[in-house]
Amino acid sequence: MIHADVSARPAVPGDEDAIAAIQLAAWRGWLGDAVDALPEDEVRARWAAAIVAAPSREHKVFVACDGPRVVGFAALQPGEIMALEVAPEHRRAGHASRLLSACIDTLRVQGREDVRAWALEGDEARIAFLTSAGLAEGGVRRTLEGPEGDLVEIMYRAGL
Template sequence: MIHADVSARPAVPGDEEAIAQIQLASWRASLGAAIEDLAADQMRAQWSTAIAQPPSREHRVFVACDGPHVVGFAALTPTEILALEVAPDHRRVGHGSRLLAACIDTIRAQGRSEVRAWTLEADDARRTFLSSAGLAEGGVRRTLEGPAGDLVEVMYRASLA
């Protein structure tokens, strides 16, 4: 039996191109044409900095790979999973779970006892994913300014104790 070479690993310089493309594709899928004005070059530069010069030792960027191809990413701050995206054509095959596991393992190794993540209130697929992974709504909502108006996010959390 042949098994696909799939993994999650820390991001390295050079991954920023794929990360920016995945982020844009994911946002396009959930936000539509409103994101077309976002500058891909600026996103690449921001991801390059996040990978090469993170704000602290606790900030991390991970990528999910399918063979040699980066197909997803996660960004972790000292207090929460800031982003977790998988390319739309690579979803539902375990990449998101591998990225979430990498984040949780890192949070535990840093001595923290809780994981938090945010999702758009209207993103039923992500809410189902987080719930199935053992996270529950944390009772907090926030409103962010989006490219086509306000976006409401819901916080999910789980104890790691």
């Protein structure tokens, strides 16, 4: 039986190009052409810094790989998944689940007792993914300023 070469691993220098491209593609899905005004080099530089100079030992960046190609990423800060995105053409192949597992395993090693993640209101695919993984609405909402109005995020959480 042939198995696909898929994995999740800690991000390393050089992964920031793929991470930035995946993040901007995800944002484009919600923000449309407004994303084109964002300075891609700054987004890439911020990811490069997150990989090599994280604010703490508990901040982590993971990537999902399909063979040698980075197809997704997750960013973890203490107790919270800040970002988890998979390139549109690689969704529904288990990459998000591998990234979520890497985050959960890391949080457990860090001694955390729960995990939090955020989903934009109306992002039914992300909400379905989080709830199928055992996270439930945590009763917290936050509003982010978007280029064409406010975006509301809902916090999801689960005990570890």
